[in-house]
Amino acid sequence: MDIKAIRAEMKTAIDAGKALLAKADTEGRELTEGENAELKRQLGIATDCKNRIERAAEDASTRDALKAIGDDIAASTRPVRVGQHPVVKASGGTDWGETVLRSVSGATGFKGLLESGSIPLTVPLKPEPIRMGVPVLALRQLIPAVQGPANFGYMRQTVRTNNAAPVARGAKKPTSTYTWKRVDDRTRTIAHMSEPLRRQDLRDAPSLERMIDLEMRLGVELALEAQIINGSGSGENMTGIANVSGSQSQAWDTDLLTTLRKAKTKLEVSNWLDGAAYVVHPNDWETVELLANNEADYYLGGPVQTVEVSSRRVWGLPVVSTSSQTAGTAHLVNFGVATELQIAENIELTWRDTVYDPDALGEGVGASDYELNLLRFRAEMDAGLKIFQPSAIVEVDLSE
Structure with a gap:
């Protein structure tokens, strides 16, 4: 045969x-x-x-x-198991480990010659849905996404005054003021490289899965999340929700729970509440969970459950706890109304063995990755953030 x-x-x-x-x-x-x-x-x-x-x-x-x-x-009949970080899974999941392992080792697990190459990875436009009783683990679970070109334009609402009212027959109808501003923007590349890895180590599936599935994908996801929240809009940074003009603000009031509740009222008054979620730093969410009444009982009971720890909700709304959010500040956003993520290029994982290090074997003694049996991986995506409705964003001051 x-x-x-x-x-x-x-x-x-x-x-x-x-x-x-x-x-x-x-x-x-x-x-x-x-x-x-x-x-x-x-x-x-x-x-x-x-x-x-x-x-x-x-x-x-x-x-x-x-x-x-x-x-x-070796291991030709061993099933491939792809480890999934909760944030990666919530953002749409990934089969990076299995895909790359099969490319590196062959479909049956045989060791083969690895050529430099790349694997395009579909961007999860429909990540894991939000389910009652289950915490939101990734910001991208809340944001609609579309495939589109690198350069794009959209309309952002700057004035929203609703004057609809009953009108007598033949009388002049009131005029509502909805002012829109055209925004021309572009996608940004989010990428990172791995350190050189020994080619032999890639035969070990668990090691490959940890490196590829967790570190490379998670690194891109976290960088994207940071841009969505804090992007400055200058250079290669997106304009994030913290830096867009026209958003609402909620000052500190009495205590943390009261402040968060008053931010909810802001969206309720402007009719943007349905589908909204809080974004807080883990330190601030810890403070929420540790709040206690005068009897030193944690603030989790009562006629209405103000804080639901297991499903990570406060005042009935989902909470995304992420270190990308600035501590002492929170955001309450109706992401489905306010934002959209434009994907110009699907995530791509690329590996190369052609990099030359002039000091690989000591100062002045160079060698290529190919000579040393090393590989380097690169993960990148091209995405841009649209913010249609700044008024559906409330910045909340949690600093007493």
Whole structure:
């Protein structure tokens, strides 16, 4: 049995399936009925090839032949398990670990020659929904997202005065004032690199999953979250909710819970409350959870449960606890009304072994990553934030 030929056949089938999925992702649509049928056919071919290779691997002589040409059958039947950080999962999940592992090691877990390459990763436009009784773990769970070009324009409301009223027949109708300002903006690239990693270590799936699935993706997610909240709007920074003009503000009043409740009233009065959520720093959320009454009982009971710790809600509204938020300040935002995330380029994971370090082996003694059997990974995405309704944002001062 020609193992190389079977593996080549399997790779062709997998590549064909990936091409179908990539085309649908690029065009922002689901697979057609015909494409679905073709995808199933290619997966059937790949599965059959995998089974044939595994049967051949049971033969000792075949195993020896594979080792002789540098292929390692180790862990070929071990299931791939992708570790998921809660924030990554809440932001839409990821199969980075499995995808890269198969690219690095082959679909059946065989060790293969790794070429420099990249894997486009679909941006989760519909992340995990908000469910009652379950805390919001990522800001992106609250923000609508669309696929679009790097340069974009949209209308931002600057004045909102509703004068609708009963009118007698034949009388002049009142005029409401809704003023809009055109905003022209662009997406920003959010990216980071890994340190050089030993190629041999990538054969260890758990290590690969921790590095790729957690660190690379989580790093991009956290950087994006920081931009959504605190982006200054200058240079390569988005304009975040903390720096947009026209938002509302709530000063400190009496105590932390009272202040948060009065911020809720601001959105209630302006009819932006439905779908709103608080964004607070973990230190401030700790203060909320540790609030106690005069009898030193934690402030979690009563006729109305003011603070729901397990589902992370206060005054009935979800709370996102993130270190991207400035301590001592909170935001109450109707993200579904106020914001939208524009994705110009899906997240992409790229690896290279061609980097040259002039001091890799000591001062003045250089070597390339290829010579040292090293790889470097890069993760990046291209996204921009639209803020349609600044009045649906309340900045809350939590500093006593």
